[in-house]
Amino acid sequence: xxxxxxxxxxxxxxxxxxxxxxxxxxxxxxxxxxxxxxxxxxxxxxxxxxxxxxxxxxxxxxxxxxxxxxxxxxxxxxxxxxxxxxxxxxxxxxxxxxxxxxxxxxxxxxxxxxxxxxxxxxxxxxxxx
Numbered sequence: 441x442x443x444x445x446x447x448x449x450x451x452x453x454x455x456x457x458x459x460x461x462x463x464x465x466x467x468x469x470x471x472x473x474x475x476x477x478x479x480x481x482x483x484x485x486x487x488x489x490x491x492x493x494x495x496x497x498x499x500x501x502x503x504x505x506x507x508x509x510x511x512x513x514x515x516x517x518x519x520x521x522x523x524x525x526x527x528x529x530x531x532x533x534x535x536x537x538x539x540x541x542x543x544x545x546x547x548x549x550x551x552x553x554x555x556x557x558x559x560x561x562x563x564x565x566x567x568x569x
Contacts, residue, residue, distance in 0.1 A: 443541060445565040446534040453491045456523050456531045460495065463567050464521065467560040469497040472518050491525040497535075502557055509549040516541055519557060521564075533568050535561040 449456050461471050473496030481489045496518040506513045521535045538554040538561070 443537050444534045445537060445562055446532055447565050447569045448530045448532050449568055451531065453493075453523065453525045453531050456533060457493055457495070459568060460521060460523055460533050460564070463564045464495070464497050466567070467564050468499045468501070469519070469560070469564075470500070472496045472498050490527070491523075493523045495521040495523070497521050497561075499557065499560065502553055502560075506550060506553045509553060510545060510547050513545070513550065519561060521561075533565065535565055537561075 449459065451459060464471060473494070475494040475496075477492040477494065478489045481487050497520070498518040503517055506517070516538075519536055519538060521533065523531065523533050525531050538557040539551070542550060542554040
């Protein structure tokens with residue numbers, strides 16, 4: 441089982457971040473965090489790395505349901521979405537599969553919520569295609 445959904449987009453990297461953020465918003469997600477991996481690795485390790493941004497996405501109503509169902513689930517929130525520029529210049533957008541990441545947790549209510557989030561994140565990726 442794959443742990444993510446992915447697509448390539450035919451726009452520059454920075455525009456892909458904007459389009460991804462907007463697609464997430466359309467499905468009820470906000471972006472709580474943005475981590476620029478390229479800049480972070482340059483600053484911390486003085487190494488060059490490809491353009492790679494992690495967006496920490498959260499759907500507040502579903503996050504609330506998950507936190508109510510399982511109080512330690514915050515360890516796995518928010519849902520990460522990445523935008524990266526591959527070696528061939530293509531820009532790829534990927535979203536975590538929350539069902540795959542929640543398999544270790546035995547909580548049926550949480551599984552139902554993960555399925556809801558999965559459907560929304562799949563829609564985000566599909567809409568970007």
